[in-house]
Structure formats: structure tokens, C-alpha cells
Amino acid sequence: MRTLVLGGYGNFGARICRALAGDPSIHLLVAGRNRDQAQQLVDTLDGTASAVAVDFTAADFAQTLRQLDVGLVVHAAGPFQQQSYAAAHAAAEAGAHYIDLADGRRFVCDFPSALDAQFQVAARIGITGASTVPALSSAVVEHLCAGWTAIDSIDICIAPAQTAPRGKATLAAVLSYCGEPIRIWRGGAWSQAPGWASPERVDFLRMRPRIGALCDIPDLELFPTHYAVRDRVMFRAALEVGITQRAFALLAALRARGLLRRPERLAGLLNRTAVALDPLGTALGGMVVRVEGLDGHGRPARRAWHIAADNDHGPEIPCMPAILLARRLAAGTAMPAGAFTATGLLSLTEFQGEFARWGMVTDIVDETATSTCEPITDATPA
Numbered sequence: 001m002r003t004l005v006l007g008g009y010g011n012f013g014a015r016i017c018r019a020l021a022g023d024p025s026i027h028l029l030v031a032g033r034n035r036d037q038a039q040q041l042v043d044t045l046d047g048t049a050s051a052v053a054v055d056f057t058a059a060d061f062a063q064t065l066r067q068l069d070v071g072l073v074v075h076a077a078g079p080f081q082q083q084s085y086a087a088a089h090a091a092a093e094a095g096a097h098y099i100d101l102a103d104g105r106r107f108v109c110d111f112p113s114a115l116d117a118q119f120q121v122a123a124r125i126g127i128t129g130a131s132t133v134p135a136l137s138s139a140v141v142e143h144l145c146a147g148w149t150a151i152d153s154i155d156i157c158i159a160p161a162q163t164a165p166r167g168k169a170t171l172a173a174v175l176s177y178c179g180e181p182i183r184i185w186r187g188g189a190w191s192q193a194p195g196w197a198s199p200e201r202v203d204f205l206r207m208r209p210r211i212g213a214l215c216d217i218p219d220l221e222l223f224p225t226h227y228a229v230r231d232r233v234m235f236r237a238a239l240e241v242g243i244t245q246r247a248f249a250l251l252a253a254l255r256a257r258g259l260l261r262r263p264e265r266l267a268g269l270l271n272r273t274a275v276a277l278d279p280l281g282t283a284l285g286g287m288v289v290r291v292e293g294l295d296g297h298g299r300p301a302r303r304a305w306h307i308a309a310d311n312d313h314g315p316e317i318p319c320m321p322a323i324l325l326a327r328r329l330a331a332g333t334a335m336p337a338g339a340f341t342a343t344g345l346l347s348l349t350e351f352q353g354e355f356a357r358w359g360m361v362t363d364i365v366d367e368t369a370t371s372t373c374e375p376i377t378d379a380t381p382a
Contacts, residue, residue, distance in 0.1 A: 001330040004029040004070045004096075006056050006087060007077030009041045011165060012101055015319045016076055016326075021045035025330040029068060032077070056087040065094035072329055074322055075100035079173035080107045085114055088126050088339075092118040097329050098126040099322050103133055104173065108218035108341055115339035126339040127325060132158065132287070133217045133235070135321035135342035136351065140289045141227060143348040144303045144364070151293040152231045154223055157202045157212045159288075162240040162281020164312045166274060172267035174237070177216040178248060179255025179263065184214070185224040186232045196252040199245055202238050205363050206308040207286050211245050212236030213252075222343055230293075240281040244274070285314035290367070302367040305348075313358040320354045321346055 003020060007013035008030035020026050028049040030038040038051035054064055056077065065073065073091040080102035091098035092115065102108050111128040119126040129135055137156055145151055177195040184193055199213040215237045223233045239245045254260035286308040295301040309317060324346055329335065355362055 001025060001071040002027045002029060002069050003072040003074060003326060003330065004031050004052070004054075004065070004068065005074045005076060006031050006054070007075070008032055009034075009037045010076060011170065011315065012078075012319050013074075013076035014041055015316055016074060016322055017041060017045065017049070019319065019323045020326055021047040021049050023047065023327060023330060025332075026326070029070065056090065061086070062090040062093035065090060065096055070094060070096045072097040072099065072326060074326055075102075076319075076322070077169075078102070079169045079176070080104035081173050081176045083107060085111070088115055088128075089118065092122045092124060092126060095122050095124060097124045099130045099325050099329075100128050101131040101318060101322055102128050103131055103217055103318075105216050105218050105221060108134070109221050111341060112339045119339045120337050123337045125329075125335045125337055127342050127345065128339075129218055129342040130321040130325050130345075131318040131342075132321075134219050134222055135325075135346055136317065137219055137289060138223075138226075138343045139346050139348040139351065140305045141223070141291060142344060144289065144291045144305055145227070145293060147296040148301065149294045149296060149298055151227050151229050151291060153233070153290075153292045154219075154227070154229055155232075155234045155236075155290040156219065157210075157236040157238050157288050159202070159204060159207060159210050159212070159238040159240065159286050161283050161285035161309070161312055161314050162244075163278045163283045164285055164314045166271055168267050168271045171271050172264040174215065175251070175264040175267055175270075179252035179260070180216070182214060182216045182220070184220055184232075184234065185229060186234075188231055194252055194256050196248040197256070199249060200236070202236060202288065204286055204288055204308075205304075205306040205365060206361065207284060210238035210240065211242065212238035213245065213249065218341065222341060226343055240285075241277045243280075244277060283312045284308060284310045285312075287317070300368065304365045304367050306363045306365065307355070307360055308362075309358065309360045311359065313360065316354070316358050317360075320351055323354070324350055 035053035081104040108129040181192040199211040202212040290304045292302045
């Protein structure tokens with residue numbers, strides 16, 4: 001399958017390209033506006049790969065895809081918060097499958113209704129949110145809650161390593177809702193809270209506790225309905241260096257008071273200056289998902305899933321769902337036509353090989369009464 005990766009030499013795109021390049025069922029096309037940069041990456045890859053210069057916002061992008069005989073478009077050129085569905089529309093028009101790494105709430109949540117008919121006509125599948133959220137997060141929730149009769153709460157927190165490679169686009173995405181009212185499911189009803197404000201302590205199994213603050217992601221809207229959550233769904237991000245977390249809280253306060261209109265414009269400056277704080281942090285990052293509810297016998301239950309990613313390998317995690325789904329399509333595995341979010345499309349078991357490849361450690365902890373750990377991977381401890 002001729003697979004074109006948009007943003008193929010970017011922070012996440014390059015990781016996806018490295019993972020797919022050696023797959024014998026994939027002919028990789030590393031794509032972006034700068035062909036020379038794409039070629040530089042191609043020169044380092046195994047397998048069959050080519051560099052192409054494309055602009056997915058161009059009116060003739062669908063024609064370009066047809067000329068290149070593309071069977072799958074993987075869209076890794078974020079941020080997605082303010083993007084249109086141009087790339088997805090072009091993929092469907094060209095008769096290609098489509099996968100993106102979007103974590104923008106409106107982009108992901110509105111994707112099926114906006115594009116389902118077009119992908120149905122094309123007899124292809126379009127998948128959005130093939131990233132940490134909601135692809136991995138939903139796989140974890142379904143694993144933890146298998147057989148349960150009810151889910152009361154879902155609490156998720158990501159904790160990036162301070163020294164992990166950063167991208168301006170990613171930073172711009174998170175700054176875009178800093179201080180903005182975010183709609184959340186809390187107390188069994190919809191309410192609002194400001195993004196990146198009111199940080200709270202979050203505990204991790206293999207890392208020190210951190211202070212996490214509310215982030216706007218698709219899970220906050222998708223999970224209450226999809227999993228019939230009775231009480232709350234929460235998603236936080238916990239930065240490793242406390243001064244950085246407090247800086248985001250300050251930006252949130254300034255925006256809430258109307259003193260800072262566009263925090264995302266500071267993304268370039270903050271991305272350049274963040275390196276000065278690296279000596280205060282480590283290369284260890286992770287994530288935790290906690291669920292509460294009623295087990296198969298109707299008894300109260302609380303479980304947590306942890307992952308620890310050392311050696312600055314954390315940015316590999318958002319790429320894994322797109323990699324797994326691309327391999328599935330390239331292998332000829334049948335998938336229904338239409339447009340879908342990545343919620344529930346992958347099982348947690350499917351991620352285990354990727355976790356092990358990067359030396360990541362996962363644990364499941366029964367927090368109902370004891371702290372008995374149930375490791376679910378044989379990877380070397382971080």
C-alpha cells in the first residue's frame with residue numbers, strides 16, 4: 001500500500017515514517033512542503049520510501065494523491081485545533097484511506113458527521129484521533145473495565161518528560177485553550193472549568209507525584225456518552241518542572257481576565273526557552289488512567305493503568321495508534337467504510353509490542369482495597 005505521511009519529517013511524522021518504512025506491505029511516501037527535508041529523512045530509512053513535496057491545503061491535493069496512487073494518507077501535520085478537514089476530504093475524493101493524529105476536540109468529535117458520507121461513497125475508512133487520545137486512552141478504559149456493570153468516573157493524566165523532544169505545533173495546540181472555558185462532565189452533568197487552571201496532585205506508580213491541570217481533549221466529550229459514565233470524566237496534563245506548570249496557570253489567569261488574547265502566539269518563544277529548564281527535569285515521562293465503578297458482580301471497583309517511558313521515548317506513544325492502524329490496513333484487514341473516531345478501534349493488547357520496543361513499562365493496579373500490581377508487559381523496567 002502506497003502510504004503518504006503528511007508532516008512526514010516532523011516531530012511525530014518522522015517517528016511514524018521510521019516505524020512504517022521497514023514494513024514489506026508498505027511503500028512509504030514521506031511528504032511535506034519541503035522536499036529536501038523529506039529526502040533527508042528518506043536517506044536514513046530502510047525499506048521502500050520516497051520523498052514528495054505536497055501542500056494538503058491546495059485545491060488540487062486530491063488530484064495529487066491520485067497521481068501518486070496513494071492508498072492511505074496518514075496526517076501528522078498538526079496542530080489540528082484550527083484545521084479544516086481538507087486533507088480528509090481529499091483522501092476520500094482520491095479513493096484513499098485516511099488516519100490522523102488529531103487531538104483537537106472539535107476536529108475529532110465532529111469528524112464522523114462531517115465526513116462519513118464521503119468515505120462511505122469512496123468505500124474507504126477515515127479515522128481521526130489515532131493518537132494517545134482517544135485511541136490509547138479508550139483501549140485502556142475498555143481493558144480496565146471489561147465485564148463491569150457501570151463506570152462512575154474516568155480520570156486520565158499525561159506526564160511528559162521535561163527533556164523529551166518538543167514541537168512548536170504541539171505547544172501551540174495546548175496553549176490555544178489555556179484559560180478558555182472547557183466543557184466537562186462532572187457530577188453527572190455538564191459544567192465548565194478553565195483550561196490549565198486549578199492544578200491538582202496526581203500520583204504515579206513509577207514517577208514522583210506531579211501537579212496536573214485540565215486540558216481540552218476529545219475524551220472529555222466522547223467518553224461520557226460512549227461509556228455511559230455516571231459521574232465524571234477528567235483529563236489533566238502534569239508537567240515535570242513546577243515552574244512551567246505555574247507559568248501555564250498564570251497564562252490561563254491572564255487570558256481569563258482578558259489580558260492575553262492569543263497565548264498560542266507564545267508557542268515559539270516558550271518552545272525555544274524551555275530547554276533552559278531541562279537540567280531541572282528528567283527523561284522519564286508517563287501516563288495514568290484511573291477508573292471507578294461497579295464490577296461484574298455489582299461491587300465497587302477502582303483500577304489504574306500506568307505507563308512509564310524513559311530515555312525521552314514518550315513522544316513515541318502518540319504515534320503508536322496510527323502505526324498500528326496503518327499496518328492493519330496495509331495487511332489487507334477488512335475495516336468498515338465510513339468516518340470514525342479512534343475510540344475503541346484498538347485493544348490494549350495490540351500496543352504491547354510497541355511498548356516493549358521502546359522499553360516502556362505498564363502496570364495495572366487494583367486500588368479498590370489494596371495496591372497489588374499486575375504488570376502487563378515484560379519490558380525492562382524504566
